Amino acid sequence: MTLTAWVNGRFLPLDEATVHIEDRGFQFADGVYEVIACFGGTFLDMDAHLKRLQRSAESINIDLPMTLPELATLIEQTYNHNPFDDAMIYVQVTRGAAPRSHLPNAGLTPTMVITSRHLPMPSAEKISDGINAITLEDMRWKRCDIKSIALLTSVIGKQEAAYRGADETFWLDADGHLLEGCATNCFAAINGVLVTHPLDHQVLGGITRRMVLSVARTHGITVQERPWMLSEAELTECMMSSTTNAVMPVCHINGEVVGTGEPGPMAIQLRNWLLDEFDKLKRHS
Numbered sequence: 001m002t003l004t005a006w007v008n009g010r011f012l013p014l015d016e017a018t019v020h021i022e023d024r025g026f027q028f029a030d031g032v033y034e035v036i037a038c039f040g041g042t043f044l045d046m047d048a049h050l051k052r053l054q055r056s057a058e059s060i061n062i063d064l065p066m067t068l069p070e071l072a073t074l075i076e077q078t079y080n081h082n083p084f085d086d087a088m089i090y091v092q093v094t095r096g097a098a099p100r101s102h103l104p105n106a107g108l109t110p111t112m113v114i115t116s117r118h119l120p121m122p123s124a125e126k127i128s129d130g131i132n133a134i135t136l137e138d139m140r141w142k143r144c145d146i147k148s149i150a151l152l153t154s155v156i157g158k159q160e161a162a163y164r165g166a167d168e169t170f171w172l173d174a175d176g177h178l179l180e181g182c183a184t185n186c187f188a189a190i191n192g193v194l195v196t197h198p199l200d201h202q203v204l205g206g207i208t209r210r211m212v213l214s215v216a217r218t219h220g221i222t223v224q225e226r227p228w229m230l231s232e233a234e235l236t237e238c239m240m241s242s243t244t245n246a247v248m249p250v251c252h253i254n255g256e257v258v259g260t261g262e263p264g265p266m267a268i269q270l271r272n273w274l275l276d277e278f279d280k281l282k283r284h285s
């Protein structure tokens with residue numbers, strides 16, 4: 001199936017959907033993005049994603065070229081051109097095209113691109129074995145709360161993980177606390193409590209992270225948002241979350257076993273509770 005993308009006001013076959021070579025997204029990574037899951041035609045937490053996009057854009061002084069309800073309609077239309085059962089919507093907004101200069105001209109028209117494609121699911125093997133991760137000292141900028149398209153450090157982190165036979169890199173602050181992954185938030189089960197780094201400039205406020213914490217609280221799991229380390233006594237499990245992973249158990253870090261080396265009960269429960277929520281969406285569609 002040929003994918004159809006929305007680019008600056010037009011629906012086009014993906015291969016014909018292009019932007020200007022002087023687009024500031026291409027020249028400076030001067031833009032922001034979102035990834036939204038869609039199950040059976042129902043979008044997962046669309047409002048939260050759109051609000052985060054608006055917050056990210058405002059943080060770098062880009063005015064979205066339309067209102068959030070208009071954007072939601074456009075996303076639905078893009079999905080209708082590419083209606084996968086499990087879909088992944090990508091929205092990117094850049095400051096627009098202009099002769100290359102670090103200081104942006106005033107009054108540029110933002111570039112906007114939307115695609116809808118199949119949402120890749122983690123393999124059954126990864127879910128049953130858990131994933132391998134490595135840790136690296138955080139080398140990213142100091143505004144990781146902005147969902148910026150400048151993802152070079154995430155690319156480096158993923159490459160280093162792959163080189164070492166792992167799936168994800170978790171970034172460590174200078175004191176050795178786990179912040180988040182290249183494209184995931186991370187959590188630990190410590191003495192039966194679900195622990196994750198608090199929201200600040202060092203982590204992205206993941207929409208899935210928020211769902212995980214909410215589902216955990218609903219089911220009576222105590223949640224602590226605080227800095228944490230792998231060396232903590234009573235740490236029995238690690239896991240990560242993202243739109244494309246839901247919740248994934250992390251069973252090896254830096255070649256060492258986490259807990260029993262098998263997906264732990266908290267990660268399995270949280271994953272199942274989240275998948276139940278996604279199934280409810282499919283049934284209501």
Ligand SMILES: Cc1ncc(COP(=O)(O)O)c(C=O)c1O
Nearest residue numbers: 183184185204206207208242243
């Ligand atoms: C750095 C980072 N942290 C966390 C996440 C997870 O966010 P979400 O749950 O909204 O997909 C992502 C997703 O791309 C990310 O890039």
